[in-house]
Amino acid sequence: MTRRAIAVIFLALTALSPAGVFAKSELLNVSYDPTRELYQDFNKAFAKQWKQRTSQDLVVKQSHGGSGKQARAVIDGLDADVVTLALAYDIDEIYNKAKLIPRDWQKRLPGNSSPYTSTIVFLVRKGNPKKIRDWDDLVRPGVKVITPNPKTSGGARWNYLAAWAYALKQKGGSDAKAKEFVAKLYRNVPVLDSGARGSTTTFVQRGQGDVLVAWENEAFLAVNELGKDRFEIVVPSLSILAEPPVTLVDKVADRKGTRKLAEEYLKYLYSPEGQEIVARHFYRPYDKKVAAKYARQFPALRLVTIDDTFGGWAKAQKAHFSDGGAFDQIYGGARCLAEWGLIGLIGPIGPIGLM
Amino acid sequence: MHATTTSRASKVSEPAAVRWLLISVALAFLALFLLLPLAAVFAQAFDKGWEAYLAALHEPDTLSAIWLTLLTATACVPVNLFFGIVAAWAIAKFSFPGKSLLITLIDLPFSVSPVVSGLIYVLIFGLQGWLGPWLQAHGIRIIFAVPGIVLATIFVTFPFVARELIPLMESQGRDEEEAALTLGASGLQTFFRVTFPNIKWGVLYGVILCNARAMGEFGAVSVVSGHVRGSTNTIPLQVEILYNEYSYAAAFAVASLLALLALVTLAIKTLAEWKIQQGLSINENER
Numbered sequence: 001m002t003r004r005a006i007a008v009i010f011l012a013l014t015a016l017s018p019a020g021v022f023a024k025s026e027l028l029n030v031s032y033d034p035t036r037e038l039y040q041d042f043n044k045a046f047a048k049q050w051k052q053r054t055s056q057d058l059v060v061k062q063s064h065g066g067s068g069k070q071a072r073a074v075i076d077g078l079d080a081d082v083v084t085l086a087l088a089y090d091i092d093e094i095y096n097k098a099k100l101i102p103r104d105w106q107k108r109l110p111g112n113s114s115p116y117t118s119t120i121v122f123l124v125r126k127g128n129p130k131k132i133r134d135w136d137d138l139v140r141p142g143v144k145v146i147t148p149n150p151k152t153s154g155g156a157r158w159n160y161l162a163a164w165a166y167a168l169k170q171k172g173g174s175d176a177k178a179k180e181f182v183a184k185l186y187r188n189v190p191v192l193d194s195g196a197r198g199s200t201t202t203f204v205q206r207g208q209g210d211v212l213v214a215w216e217n218e219a220f221l222a223v224n225e226l227g228k229d230r231f232e233i234v235v236p237s238l239s240i241l242a243e244p245p246v247t248l249v250d251k252v253a254d255r256k257g258t259r260k261l262a263e264e265y266l267k268y269l270y271s272p273e274g275q276e277i278v279a280r281h282f283y284r285p286y287d288k289k290v291a292a293k294y295a296r297q298f299p300a301l302r303l304v305t306i307d308d309t310f311g312g313w314a315k316a317q318k319a320h321f322s323d324g325g326a327f328d329q330i331y332g333g334a335r336c337l338a339e340w341g342l343i344g345l346i347g348p349i350g351p352i353g354l355m
Numbered sequence: 356m357h358a359t360t361t362s363r364a365s366k367v368s369e370p371a372a373v374r375w376l377l378i379s380v381a382l383a384f385l386a387l388f389l390l391l392p393l394a395a396v397f398a399q400a401f402d403k404g405w406e407a408y409l410a411a412l413h414e415p416d417t418l419s420a421i422w423l424t425l426l427t428a429t430a431c432v433p434v435n436l437f438f439g440i441v442a443a444w445a446i447a448k449f450s451f452p453g454k455s456l457l458i459t460l461i462d463l464p465f466s467v468s469p470v471v472s473g474l475i476y477v478l479i480f481g482l483q484g485w486l487g488p489w490l491q492a493h494g495i496r497i498i499f500a501v502p503g504i505v506l507a508t509i510f511v512t513f514p515f516v517a518r519e520l521i522p523l524m525e526s527q528g529r530d531e532e533e534a535a536l537t538l539g540a541s542g543l544q545t546f547f548r549v550t551f552p553n554i555k556w557g558v559l560y561g562v563i564l565c566n567a568r569a570m571g572e573f574g575a576v577s578v579v580s581g582h583v584r585g586s587t588n589t590i591p592l593q594v595e596i597l598y599n600e601y602s603y604a605a606a607f608a609v610a611s612l613l614a615l616l617a618l619v620t621l622a623i624k625t626l627a628e629w630k631i632q633q634g635l636s637i638n639e640n641e642r
Contacts, residue, residue, distance in 0.1 A: 061584055
């Protein structure tokens with residue numbers, strides 16, 4: 001009986017590690033929330049062409065979650081060969097907190113290391129019952145806005161900054177007025193999910209809220225996956241150019257001996273094939289030719305950049321999303337204890353409680 | 356104790372109408388909050404038919420999640436079984452200083468949020484934690500790998516067996532063990548011939564609860580898993596991923612496995628409870 005139990009455990013263990021037996025190359029891409037479908041396709045394409053070129057079998061593993069949370073996991077030791085996150089600041093943190101990458105990581109690949117860009121748009125229910133046309137409509141009383149938590153989600157930070165930029169660029173706009181505008185907007189937010197995908201399911205599946213502030217690609221995906229007869233996309237007059245960057249995680253790749261492979265993986269994102277896949281998943285491609293081919297798919301709108309309007313991510317992060325920053329002041333102490341804020345508070349106390 | 360409650364209940368009873376009212380309220384409550392959601396899980400799971408259901412379970416990432424869950428439970432349950440019996444034996448049959456402190460410590464995982472349970476391991480084994488750099492230098496992976504998931508699950512589930520056995524063993528007292536010892540049995544003989552037969556149904560009950568929680572744990576595992584598809588996702592994490600990817604039928608198909616586990620757990624639990632009560636009333640009658 002016990003011998004059989006041991007045999008069962010042993011079998012389970014060997015069955016679990018086929019990768020070790022056949023020595024396949026393996027790559028881990030730690031990414032943010034809405035890129036699941038994109039990288040599922042892209043990984044297949046890359047593994048195929050890698051096999052053709054080198055006749056090596058390759059498995060690319062994926063992990064997805066809120067961008068800030070994912071960066072935190074890499075800092076805490078998740079063995080990512082490459083990270084593909086929602087914004088540069090989260091990757092900066094991997095340098096600041098763990099020194100796994102060089103400081104100038106963002107200069108290593110074209111377009112600020114962003115092989116694709118996106119922007120922030122609105123998703124509303126079919127027929128647009130609340131008549132939502134632009135950012136002004138989001139602060140109207142009685143409109144329920146769904147957006148994730150800027151403390152954990154990259155997309156949520158772009159959402160927040162897009163709203164801020166809109167208010168700032170209005171006639172007589174100032175930082176004080178923008179803050180008031182964004183504060184009013186967040187008063188209309190009933191729930192903050194930890195990642196962009198969580199917010200999307202809250203809006204589309206659980207039927208909460210009147211408008212979802214979302215990545216353009218996420219909005220397109222929701223409409224295509226769940227039916228054009230249920231949702232429509234509303235493009236605001238002004239939004240932000242979101243640049244989700246990618247990088248090799250040098251220390252991890254060197255330790256695992258995957259640097260070459262990981263570099264090829266990222267390079268393939270910029271190749272015409274990679275860019276086609278990117279565009280098919282509704283990300284705006286970096287490559288001009290592919291961008292022109294898919295131009296009809298993407299609405300034209302006025303886009304501000306993080307560098308011009310907010311002086312770069314480091315500055316924006318400090319002013320808006322750090323502890324006690326503008327977002328905390330806006331959202332109020334009690335309500336922003338969501339997820340990591342709360343964990344940050346209890347985390348250090350936990351082990352003390354144990355003693 | 357149980358026998359006295361029953362006899363009192365038969366002497367002093369409510370009118371039939373009140374009894375039926377209470378029973379139907381309880382049943383309606385159960386139907387609304389337990390059976391309906393359970394039925395909904397299966398209805399959603401079979402939304403696209405048998406074939407889609409089986410295909411969803413055959414998906415490589417899902418299979419790996421099932422394997423990992425089984426492996427985690429296989430690693431956790433024996434550890435907690437051993438620990439639980441040892442702790443319960445020590446607490447119920449002996450008196451020693453610090454006994455109540457030990458009982459409190461065993462209950463700790465019940466009172467700590469699972470998220471915090473997971474974070475404890477991140478703080479200890481994470482790259483920025485106490486042991487992280489040393490572990491990495493020696494090529495040992497704990498967190499964001501199978502060992503971390505097993506550790507977090509052991510922590511969350513370790514009260515189950517002990518908590519189940521302590522009251523049972525205390526109610527049985529230590530007369531039989533003392534008799535065995537005076538008749539010349541060794542400690543181990545006493546345990547296997549006298550103590551264990553008395554508590555075997557309690558052990559089963561504890562194991563089954565421990566197993567159910569080990570397979571179903573979400574919070575603590577979510578923190579230490581790293582969510583790498585096909586390697587560090589357990590069944591509950593896989594359900595969340597599938598749900599978030601708009602694969603609702605697949606998500607519920609995988610969730611139905613956990614629901615089935617719950618049903619099996621419930622059946623075995625009822626059997627064990629019945630056997631325990633039987634054992635106790637036999638004891639009572641003998642006295």
